[in-house]
Amino acid sequence: MDFKYLKQVFFVGIGGIGMSALARFFYRQGVAVFGYDRTPSQLTVKLESEGMTIHYLEDVEWLIEQCFLPEDTLVVYTPAVPEKHSELTYFREMGFDIKKRAEVLGMISKSWNAVCVAGTHGKTTISTLTAHIYTNSKIGCTAFLGGISNNYNTNFLHSGKSPYVVLEADEYDRSFLHLTPYMSVITSIDADHLDVYGNESELKKSFNEFVGLTRPGGTLILKKGIGKLTPPEDSVRFFYSMQEESDFYASNIRLVDGLYHFDLNSPFGKIEELKLGIPGLLNVENAIAASALALIGGVTEDELKAGLASFMGIRRRFEYIIKSDNFIFIDDYAHHPEEIKATVNSVKAIYPEKRIAAVFQPHLYSRTKDFAAEFAKALDMVDQVFLLDIYPARELPIKGVSSELIKKQMKNSSAILCDEESLFNMIMKDKPDVLLTMGAGDVDQLVPDLDEKIREFIKL
Numbered sequence: 001m002d003f004k005y006l007k008q009v010f011f012v013g014i015g016g017i018g019m020s021a022l023a024r025f026f027y028r029q030g031v032a033v034f035g036y037d038r039t040p041s042q043l044t045v046k047l048e049s050e051g052m053t054i055h056y057l058e059d060v061e062w063l064i065e066q067c068f069l070p071e072d073t074l075v076v077y078t079p080a081v082p083e084k085h086s087e088l089t090y091f092r093e094m095g096f097d098i099k100k101r102a103e104v105l106g107m108i109s110k111s112w113n114a115v116c117v118a119g120t121h122g123k124t125t126i127s128t129l130t131a132h133i134y135t136n137s138k139i140g141c142t143a144f145l146g147g148i149s150n151n152y153n154t155n156f157l158h159s160g161k162s163p164y165v166v167l168e169a170d171e172y173d174r175s176f177l178h179l180t181p182y183m184s185v186i187t188s189i190d191a192d193h194l195d196v197y198g199n200e201s202e203l204k205k206s207f208n209e210f211v212g213l214t215r216p217g218g219t220l221i222l223k224k225g226i227g228k229l230t231p232p233e234d235s236v237r238f239f240y241s242m243q244e245e246s247d248f249y250a251s252n253i254r255l256v257d258g259l260y261h262f263d264l265n266s267p268f269g270k271i272e273e274l275k276l277g278i279p280g281l282l283n284v285e286n287a288i289a290a291s292a293l294a295l296i297g298g299v300t301e302d303e304l305k306a307g308l309a310s311f312m313g314i315r316r317r318f319e320y321i322i323k324s325d326n327f328i329f330i331d332d333y334a335h336h337p338e339e340i341k342a343t344v345n346s347v348k349a350i351y352p353e354k355r356i357a358a359v360f361q362p363h364l365y366s367r368t369k370d371f372a373a374e375f376a377k378a379l380d381m382v383d384q385v386f387l388l389d390i391y392p393a394r395e396l397p398i399k400g401v402s403s404e405l406i407k408k409q410m411k412n413s414s415a416i417l418c419d420e421e422s423l424f425n426m427i428m429k430d431k432p433d434v435l436l437t438m439g440a441g442d443v444d445q446l447v448p449d450l451d452e453k454i455r456e457f458i459k460l
């Protein structure tokens with residue numbers, strides 16, 4: 001379906017971070033946007049305030065009352081929506097054009113120079129930082145982001161002039177195989193989503209397929225040491241790393257007042273005295289990848305410097321909730337062992353002498369089962385651990401799989417299985433210097449209450 005003939009788009013699961021960015025895109029095109037989600041959220045309330053119509057009960061009669069027509073309505077859904085969802089079933093039975101979110105993004109990527117960020121870690125930070133740098137340059141971009149940018153308070157950026165669109169290339173459900181990359185970064189290919197792929201080998205095959213989709217003459221920027229990938233012969237290839245000599249790498253990295261300064265070595269020459277506006281050593285590596293995408297795309301050295309320095313980060317990516325002399329509270333989306341290690345190492349680099357407590361909510365039974373030992377090892381890096389129940393998301397329980405599986409393999413004897421109701425009291429029983437909440441489920445919904453109670457407790 002050609003988008004210009006659309007009168008309305010209906011999103012089944014409009015409250016998802018990726019779906020809401022698409023909804024904003026279509027609304028920006030002048031198309032009426034409708035949607036369903038299970039429960040209201042800050043994001044759905046914001047979408048409604050922007051002019052979109054959302055309802056929260058499966059109600060086929062309501063759909064009929066809206067008089068949607070198959071010839072001018074597109075229906076978009078995500079794999080998180082059950083196949084037997086009554087509204088999705090109705091649209092199928094009535095012959096509507098129904099597409100997965102990934103398919104629609106794939107159609108969009110063909111119309112622009114798609115700047116794609118792929119990898120099992122770092123996608124949201126790199127894509128949002130890249131989009132910010134482009135937006136603050138003469139080039140500009142449209143962007144579909146996997147998080148809410150603190151600079152713009154949205155996950156969708158629009159440019160009516162730029163040929164570039166910045167996208168997260170999501171490996172879940174092989175979604176990124178719908179894209180047509182013009183430029184890509186691949187950050188990592190660590191085992192994940194084994195509920196979809198079955199084993200690490202199949203995951204790597206999927207990344208190789210993604211690399212093969214690069215446009216003729218396109219550009220690939222690969223993390224050094226990522227493993228064997230076979231890009232198209234006519235593609236241009238670069239490598240990046242944190243500090244190891246490569247096409248793009250950092251030197252003279254130093255921590256100044258909690259933020260990192262560094263020099264960037266690149267094929268365009270050495271750029272000195274870059275300052276990154278967000279904390280965390282892991283974000284220096286993310287900044288190198290974003291800088292490579294920016295410089296190759298035509299961003300100038302001065303524009304790059306300004307973009308890196310003015311970047312304010314993304315909600316739930318190393319986000320400071322409390323930053324005072326006597327207490328630090330950071331919230332992060334880390335939900336894979338490698339992400340937890342990177343986040344904890346970043347905290348330790350900034351606060352080497354402080355006692356760190358972590359609240360972790362495992363995400364998915366399958367991921368907990370596959371990586372229990374790795375989670376245990378990563379969480380052993382902090383002084384105190386509070387393990388919440390597994391957030392199931394799309395999954396049914398797996399026999400014998402619970403947060404206890406992680407605790408049993410931890411060496412840290414102070415690890416505690418904890419429920420949400422007693423969490424605050426357990427944390428403050430032995431008050432840490434730094435509190436870190438991590439997970440991809442709904443642990444973020446506990447943050448405002450913890451924030452309020454902690455501030456009252458320590459008299460901030």
